[in-house]
Amino acid sequence: MANFNTHLNVAFMVSGTLSLTVYKAGLIDDSGFLMCVALGTIGGLLPDLDSDNSTPIKLGFNIISFIFAFGLVMHWRSELSLLALIVLWLIGYGFMRYVVFSVFTTITVHRGVIHSVPYMAILGLGLTCLSYYGLQLPLTTSWFYGSFLFIGALVHLLLDELYSVNLSNMKMKRSSGTAMKFYQHKDKWWYLLLYATVVLLVYAAPPFELFWSRLSNPSAWAQLKVGMLPEMIENMLR
Template sequence: MANFNTHLNTAVNVTGLGSATLLSAGHTDLNGALWLWFLGSIGGLLPDIDSDNSTSLDTIFNLFAFSAVLLVLHYITTELIIEISFIELIIVPLLVYGFMKYILRPIFEWFTVHRGSCHSILFLAFCGLLTTQVTWQLNSQATVQAATFAWLAGGFVLLGGLIHLMLDEIYSVDLSNVRIKRSFGTALKLADFDNKIITLASILAIAGLVYIAPPTEQAIISLSDWSHFRLQSLHFKF
């Protein structure tokens, strides 16, 4: 299978090109393009999150922990409208990070095996839809642009993940000796049907996320318009 650097570099290059294309077409602004690029790059590491000793697992869980800290602080200060002291500002992130690293991560490692459920299209679909829903909830839900960007965010996570799976399958073929390795077919699969409980839970979760997903009609119409695509003369707005 491909190594960490190959997965990351390929995902960064492909999703970077994709986000730049959307920016050139006016489907997103510069901040949105950078965010999509980031999500696509992370998606390129997601399938290896089930490897207990992988660099991908360390990277992704650290990013998840950091994101969780920001979300908790955002919720406390904006939704609950609570003023927190300097000490609490130190303690809350430590508690959230400790929960992610020492409780959630060991549980996740115990339930998963490498190239199992996380190395499947079903898992990537769940991650993509979950990203879509979180992005949708964090933005103004009254605009077409918010729904479009939410679907783009989920789509880039899915794209990065599919790049990872395809790379692993490509690296399963030894072209120098013209032979197929034993790992062929274990990466790019629809679902891990050996683990029926997780597969069923994933299908139910996906169905629920599809049911509450942002509207798609206007998003499709918006993304179908490429009349504003430009190769030059871009004006960036932060």
């Protein structure tokens, strides 16, 4: 499979190119552009959350552990002494970083249900719902955020599948078919739960029709066409 740097770089390039496209079309603003690039890049690392020794999972749990410990200290800061707060900080961080991390890595299997298309669809739809209903962001922005996270994850899965082909003698490696999965019979109950969750999120998500009408508006793409090439090249092609 592709390594961490490959996933990071390719996800960044793909999300950056797509973000620039919708930005130049006037579909997102400056902050939306930066968020789409970031979310697409993060999405390119998400499927490896089920790998016990992957860089994304270690980095992610480190960040979560710090945030959890900080939240505990901030909640109890006016009620506990300095020594008690230090102890609470260390216990909170240690609990998340070692206990919860150990449980998570025990119950997950690399390239299991987390490393699948429906799981990534859940994350994308979940972010869309969170952005729209929780953060009160505009509908178009919310759908773009969820879509870029999902697209980045698909780039990761596609890269892993491409790396499962031995191009020197055109043979498939043993890992072929284990990356971009829609279903595995041995995990049928997990996949039933995943697809049920996808259906619920699709039902709860903000209206897709409004997002699609905005995305397919000819005026946006006419604006993109005008500024697609440098003025000098456009003059040469006329």
